[in-house]
Amino acid sequence: DADVTQTPRNRITKTGKRIMLECSQTKGHDRMYWYRQDPGLGLRLIYYSFDVKDINKGEISDGYSVSRQAQAKFSLSLESAIPNQTALYFCATSPASGANVLTFGAGSRLTVL
Amino acid sequence: TQLLEQSPQFLSIQEGENLTVYCNSSSVFSSLQWYRQEPGEGPVLLVTVVTGGEVKKLKRLTFQFGDARKDSSLHITAAQPGDTGLYLCAGVDRGSTLGRLYFGRGTQLTVWP
Numbered sequence: 117d118a119d120v121t122q123t124p125r126n127r128i129t130k131t132g133k134r135i136m137l138e139c140s141q142t143k144g145h146d147r148m149y150w151y152r153q154d155p156g157l158g159l160r161l162i163y164y165s166f167d168v169k170d171i172n173k174g175e176i177s178d179g180y181s182v183s184r185q186a187q188a189k190f191s192l193s194l195e196s197a198i199p200n201q202t203a204l205y206f207c208a209t210s211p212a213s214g215a216n217v218l219t220f221g222a223g224s225r226l227t228v229l
Numbered sequence: 230t231q232l233l234e235q236s237p238q239f240l241s242i243q244e245g246e247n248l249t250v251y252c253n254s255s256s257v258f259s260s261l262q263w264y265r266q267e268p269g270e271g272p273v274l275l276v277t278v279v280t281g282g283e284v285k286k287l288k289r290l291t292f293q294f295g296d297a298r299k300d301s302s303l304h305i306t307a308a309q310p311g312d313t314g315l316y317l318c319a320g321v322d323r324g325s326t327l328g329r330l331y332f333g334r335g336t337q338l339t340v341w342p
Contacts, residue, residue: 120271156238158317158334159272206271215260215279216321216330220271 119143122207122221130229135194137224139207145219146212148190150174150182153204153223162205165190166212197228232256233320235333243341245307250336252318253300259321261294261301262330266315275303308340 120141129135139148150162161174163182171182179201181193194201204225208218234253242248252261260279264272276285278294278301285292289312291304305312316336322329 156334159332161329208271215262215277217262217274217277218264218272218319218330220273222269222271 118222120207120209120219120221122205122224124224125222126225128227128229129197131198132196133228135197135226137192137205137207137226139190139192139221141188141190141207141209141219143209143211143219144187145209146187147210147216148184149208149210149218150180150190150192151206151208152176153206159206162192194226197226199228202226202228232331233318233333235316235318235336237336238334239337239339241339241341242308244309246340248305248308248338250303250316250338251300252302252320252333254320255299256320256322257298259298261298261321262319263292263301263303264317264319266317266335267313272315272317305338308338310340310342313338313340 123138147166149164151159152162153159160176162176162180163174164172165184168184183191204223206223207221210216210218236251260277262277263275265275266272276292278292281296281298283294289306293302318333319330
């Protein structure tokens with residue numbers, strides 16, 4: 117099994133629908149992140165959490181919310197999806213100490229029609 | 230504003246050629262990481278460089294961290310089709326106690342047989 121598992125891997129939805137992307141990890145890492153990847157724009161940070169009771173906004177948090185249900189689980193929600201949220205979403209984890217190296221999931225491709 | 234500038238954005242070469250990818254910034258980083266991402270997968274860490282002037286080698290890949298810790302390069306010798314992928318640099322913010330990572334936009338490398 118993968119260290120960082122994202123579900124679903126692919127999702128097509130319509131404008132206005134609520135979408136949840138889920139992430140679970142077996143690395144035992146305290147820190148978890150959600151990134152968005154768009155062609156030519158690289159990886160942009162949406163939200164991050166350094167422990168279960170900690171939630172922080174990243175560069176592009178508008179239109180998104182997160183929930184850290186447990187150390188191993190971090191979900192990303194789009195309350196009312198819009199077409200410009202069509203992108204590849206990555207969950208990542210890192211240990212609390214050290215060089216902040218990220219372990220990424222395989223990604224969730226979201227298409228909003 | 231992009232903290233880390235990567236160049237070139239795209240690189241298409243024949244098997245056996247050498248290439249260099251650059252990652253530049255006006256900011257100082259406490260460390261810099263290089264990741265490679267293949268289609269359908271998340272980025273995977275290749276190397277972390279920490280000390281100014283540091284050079285690390287990973288088989289045919291050579292990574293260098295600038296003396297002032299503001300820039301880095303990745304050199305691939307005798308590229309192979311298996312090197313094809315998106316190469317991302319990421320800097321750890323020297324001024325951030327939380328060790329925030331900032332990603333460049335990536336270099337898409339294609340190596341033709």
